[in-house]
Amino acid sequence: MAGIVGFGAYVPGLRIATKEIKAVWPAAGSVPGIKEKAVADFDEDVITMSVMAAERALAHAGVRAEEVDALYVATTSAPYEEKSVAAVIQTVLGVPAEALAVDFGRTTRAGTAALINCLAQIKAGEINLGLVIAGDNRLARAGDLLEQSLGAAAVALVVGKEKVIAEVLGTASFTAEFTNIWRPVGERLLRRHDDPRLEREYGYQRAVVKAGQSLLARLGLPGTAFHYLATAEPDGRSIQGVAKALGIPAEAAGPANLAPLVGDTGTASPFLGLVAVLEQGKPADKALVISYGSGAGSDALAVMLTEEVAAQKQKALTLAEVTREKVSLNYPAYAKRVGLLPVPPALPDPISGYLTQPGMLRDAEYLLGLSALECTECGSLNYPHRDYCIDCRSQSFKQVKLPRLGRVVTYNVQYVSPIGPEEVPVVVCTVKLDGAGGVRGGKVSGAMVAVDPAQVKIGLPVELVFRRCGEELGLPKYGYKFKPLPETGDAGRGAAGGASKEL
């Protein structure tokens, strides 16, 4: 049996309400059913979101990154036109370099395409365990209708043969060239034909329903056999039209109808719905998942929940938890974050080459993969690596993974930030990691994600989260920032499901 073993989702905490956008662009028209949408912060992009989702999925499945045989990353909003997104994610997660690492893209249909390919590899016996990540952070022109809908999110699915929580019963596809939304080479913002109804009816509706009908026919099942429907959601209402056309009860489309709260999350959208289904469903429930890409078409997958779904449920970070922390933006704050209002460059850069090319060769494993050395004499955690222990000068170490939770030792609040585009004030802190030994060792330093400095104090519990840390020569750099945690003392609170120690 091949299917989904675990899942994880990441939705950025920032939101903009549709009414904020419409107040600035009253003539833009309306996208039905969208109340607000998720916005990536300055230090978030599809790579950071994908990493967060993947860490959650691996923790949920109870698998280590080292066990993953193939990594599939699907997105239309990669931060590079040429260069693998999967490679940086592979390094960060610690997926073996020998694993297959594939980039899918060009269309928001790419996520289901990646999943179908991964399933085929498993069924063929080529691999045992795959990780499929679908994320998007698509951007629209100021005042365009799409500006109201396009949201940011990523979903990761662990796919395998054992402890499957949702068995894939079958797949079907429908390819359609009819193009209403596209993005030419060299452009950042989507373009579209100015006829939303045509897109809705002849683009989306036709491809999604055709793929769904084709799958129902192939499985010999009526729409009424399905308890849940999860589709790509270009707006807040279309999913209901799909349910009706496929003969699926209207209430089956309710749980996965997430666009009203996060917007159209593109490649992630049908999978985000699937996550909601997996959280709510019971064993033997069936769900239909259908993607869509304009100028591409749709893929449909039918899944059936297994007995395992109940056992795995308490391990899942729920969508409610993922979307719990919300901060509402006004239009200018949003416009800066999506690049519609250009942020002036930070201070002049007298020094370049922080990550030199050879430096990247030497440092990627520890900077991104968080490999650390623990002294076998005194227990001090040496990060970055040293040959002589920073605390006792011993030369005997074992390799471990850096713990992800810790507490603030000291901090400052930067009001003059030498880097952009993060907005000041930026809290910068030194953190003692939980369970990490050493007087000098056992600590790390860096910036916090955007927080109110007043909430920061010495002793505050924090978690390391993966974020964008500036860019150079147009190449984004990635690293970790600190995110404050509620003072609960619950070690399992972190996004990655707590500290994993042994490498």
Next chain:
Amino acid sequence: MQEGGLQVARQKSFKVAVVGAGMTRFGELFDRSYEDMIVEAYRACLRSVDKGIDEKDIQAAWLATVQGSLIRRELLSGTSLAEPLGLLSIPMTRIENLCASGSDAIRNAACAVMAGLYETVLVVGAEKMRDVPSRASLVANRGVMSHLWWHPRGATAPMVFGQVGTAHMHAYGTTREHFARVAVKNHYHGKFNPHAFYRFEITIEQVLNAPLVSWPLGLYDCCPTTDGAAAVILTTPERARQYTDRPVYLIGTGLGIDVGHSHWRSTYTEWPANQQAAKEAYAMAGITPREVDVAELHDCFTCTELVTYEDLGFCEKGRGGAWIESGGPWLGGEKPCNVSGGLKAKGHPVGATGVAQACEIFLQLRGEAGQRQVANARIGLTHNIGGAGQVSCVNIYSNE
């Protein structure tokens, strides 16, 4: 870990004379090049030698400059000193040891004299900071060793020193007002120093209400970005009599080192490098902190000076705030600190700073410091901290 650092074998035997000291005014010297400043400081230094000096007596020279690698202005090492002075036939060495470079250059030159390699040597410290916008100078530079993931330029000097300020406030109840008093004091002292950049007084309220740079540090808690150069001439005590009847002697020197990565520091309420340097220098000079009459401290930020009082043993650990509140480090107080105005009011052209501190002590121990003269000063101390406490140099001078 190794404790105590170098054990100094020959206590009280270290003695190198200072026979000349001169400097430029510190400030925004837009009309003078790096080389112009070196020449000006050198000439002032020559002029200060009471009985005059033949330039041919200078057998070797050391140059302290940091900015070379900071903004890529000056990368010619010792040549940067040799060429403007036209001294092309003696060995010259450039010292770069962060903000402690000036004091360390003096230390290295003095060690060469003590070793008997040379009799008379020149030390020049120089820095051109303001050829770039002030915010692009040390504010934007640089902590490659200090930040792991966030862009390394995120780890600026105000950041790493600010974190010590926060930790000290948390541990000892020190306040921003205590820090502010350091700025107020040094501005008051700077008023009397014709070489100082800022020669006006400020109030505690002005310091507290200034724009924040890196909380707990505001704009007036930070030293300014300045250009400047300073020079001293060192020689043996025997040879010194040929140049002056009132030499000043370097009698102790210590250099402390700590980890480069700020997250690896063992403490955030003190600087072990300071303590190591002071311990070594006091032992070499055969004195205790009590005997220091006047001190030039590294007040790159107000909190730096306050914590340094404790590290050097001028007051008890955790009592830095109380000590400045009691007036201890003021001119006329128990142990005047930074009567030159310090880095805060005089300025901080990085490589020149330690040498300029020596110039101030030279004046103080000869009774030539005018309105800012510390009465009966016999023993003077200079303290230079480099990086965020990665290196510290303490030099002790006596007029006997």
